[in-house]
Amino acid sequence: MPPTRLLLIVIIPLMVLLAAVATIPVFVGGGDNADTPAAHELKYAARTDPVVVALPPTHPADRHKVAEKLDEYITQLPTLGGVIARPDQLPDDQKTRLASVVESLFGKPAAPTVAGIDPATADRFALRPQDLASVVNHYRQSCSNCHGSTGNGRGVSGLYSFPHPRDFRSGKFKLATGAGVGTGRPRFADVMTAIKLGVPGTTMQATGLPDAQVRRLAGYTVFLSIRGEVEVELIKALADPDEAPSDIEAEAKKRLAAVLKKWTDADAEVPLTHAVQPRPEAVTPEYAESVRRGQKLFTSAQGACTSCHTNYGRTPTYRYDVWGVPNEVRNLTDKERHWARTPEDFVRQLKYGIAAAGMPAAPAGLNDQDLADLVHFVRELPFAERLPDDVRREVYPK
Ligand code: HEC
Ligand code: HEC
Structure with missing residues (x-):
């Protein structure tokens, strides 16, 4: 069958059908049975x-x-x-x-x-x-x-x-x-x-x-x-x-x-004053030093991160979110980030926490440099090859 005929006979009617199904009202109770009222009568369910x-x-x-x-x-x-x-x-x-x-x-x-x-x-x-x-x-x-x-x-x-x-x-x-x-x-x-x-x-x-x-x-x-x-x-x-x-x-x-x-x-904007570096292409000695300090802080009592992110988050651990649902503490060795897209996002997350998710603000005693060190460490954590040797051995023991 030539593609244009296929389009006319099969695909277009199928699309019309799908569009029709998709517009079936699903407001009250989510059902689409014979009792579904006309669109203008639908109410938001209590x-x-x-x-x-x-x-x-x-x-x-x-x-x-x-x-x-x-x-x-x-x-x-x-x-x-x-x-x-x-x-x-x-x-x-x-x-x-x-x-x-x-x-x-x-x-x-x-x-x-x-x-x-x-x-x-x-x-x-x-x-x-x-x-x-x-x-x-x-x-x-x-x-x-x-x-x-x-x-x-x-x-x-x-x-x-x-x-x-x-x-x-x-x-x-x-x-x-x-x-x-x-x-x-x-x-x-x-x-x-x-x-x-x-x-x-x-x-x-x-x-x-x-x-x-x-x-x-x-x-x-x-x-x-x-x-x-x-x-x-x-x-x-x-x-x-x-x-x-x-x-x-x-x-x-x-x-x-x-x-x-x-x-x-x-809705008011809150500027961040912290100077966190963008991720450098090659790890410089100063950056490696900051990552090292970050790892120490992460695993220290002062940082308190490991009270939830046990074994860097690899051990399944749960905290209630504000909806009353057990939420998974993130495995930070996983490359995927839900919320942090920019260095600023990372700092904000650690400084203020993710309130709705059960991730608390970082302890008040941490200064700007501490936060930057933590961000640098957490950001590099999934990339074993970018960690300083001693840090890598601790995080990823053979
Ligand atoms: C009380 C438990 C708890 C503590 C303490 C905690 N976290 Fe978390 N953390 C969580 C939870 C829960 C999430 C998952 C958030 C979500 O639902 O997206 C999370 C997520 C994260 C994320 C991932 C955010 C993303 O974009 O995916 C980072 C990074 C992080 N934590 C770093 C830290 C650091 C660094 C510390 C220590 C300063 C720390 N956490 C302390 C519970 C905790
Ligand atoms: C396949 C399921 C699915 C569909 C379809 C979907 N979402 Fe979501 N959405 C989710 C999940 C799951 C989350 C929560 C992620 C989390 O907690 O980490 C979410 C989160 C969100 C958030 C972020 C909330 C926050 O906490 O910051 C918004 C806003 C949102 N969705 C809006 C929408 C809108 C608007 C649409 C339609 C265009 C949509 N979603 C379609 C599953 C879906």
Whole structure:
């Protein structure tokens, strides 16, 4: 068959079919059965999964219980000393009221909105109604399979991957480089970076889309995050008899304003003063000396890195992330880096930690030179041939 005929007879109809399947609404409950309401009637599903209020004081021993059974896992955290709030156990009248208040602030998938947002903030985070509406279908087709249609990180295929797809509803992200770096609240540019370049070594692929499109996807991600965070805060307040608000609507507006302020505050740039060298092509004696000091610090009590990165991270070790999920402490002999792309990223990571991931800030006693030494060491660690002989023998004993 000539290629043009093949294109007409097989490929084009197949593409039309695929496009049709991909647009089947998957909002409520993720199903596409005969009861699926028409697109304009779809609602964002109300949250039913447990909210992590406080993590257990102990460390998780493994991760295998989590896949597929995320909610069951989080539900049992109180037996380990954690605290959770259960939206499914709120009285029915509160559930109904909560759902209608959240919908009145954020709309439905056919017309997402952030009620009362000022134009400058809406513009800054791509949160204008027309920005949001223009990208709903794109998100539904490319993202909700993993991140879920409400941004709950519980899309049908996502839970099988580890780390799990981000649950946007905590307002916490692993990539945060601005004023929110200490708490894990990102800059808008960070959200765009994750979407554009992906997260190497995870199922989060680079989209490589043009900036205008990435911007809108980032806006929708932030929208879902804000919506989810306001909902979470109301659930926590309602679940706590001492705090339960009498006027949920007024409370919701107050919380929304506070969440928006957190995003705006975190969007401020924080310049780094540290002078970390770019990776030199050939290892100079001074650089080797810095790598050596870095290795000593890494394995010392002062650096405290090995309390988690045992055997440079080769021994499987877990820490809870802010979502209540056992997160793997990274094997730093692995060349793949999730977040650090530049020397500045490395410094920031060590100086401030990765709050959402359970990676703490470096001990306060370390000075700028110490941090630079650590960065130089960690950066060279996977490349045995670039380590000074004595360091290599220690890190990679035969
Ligand atoms: C195949 C599953 C999958 C798909 C599809 C996917 N993601 Fe992700 N995404 C992930 C995983 C897994 C992570 C978390 C990586 C980690 O924790 O290290 C992630 C992380 C992110 C982050 C970074 C969060 C942070 O903590 O800094 C953003 C933002 C994001 N995804 C947005 C999107 C958007 C927008 C789309 C659609 C264009 C999308 N993702 C599609 C799996 C997916
Ligand atoms: C309390 C446990 C803990 C301690 C202490 C700790 N880390 Fe980590 N570290 C983690 C976890 C968890 C991750 C995985 C982050 C993620 O989910 O992407 C990580 C990730 C990293 C990464 C990889 C980041 C990337 O881009 O992939 C580097 C580099 C790193 N740690 C270096 C250090 C250094 C250097 C020290 C000592 C100053 C240290 N860590 C101390 C838990 C810890």
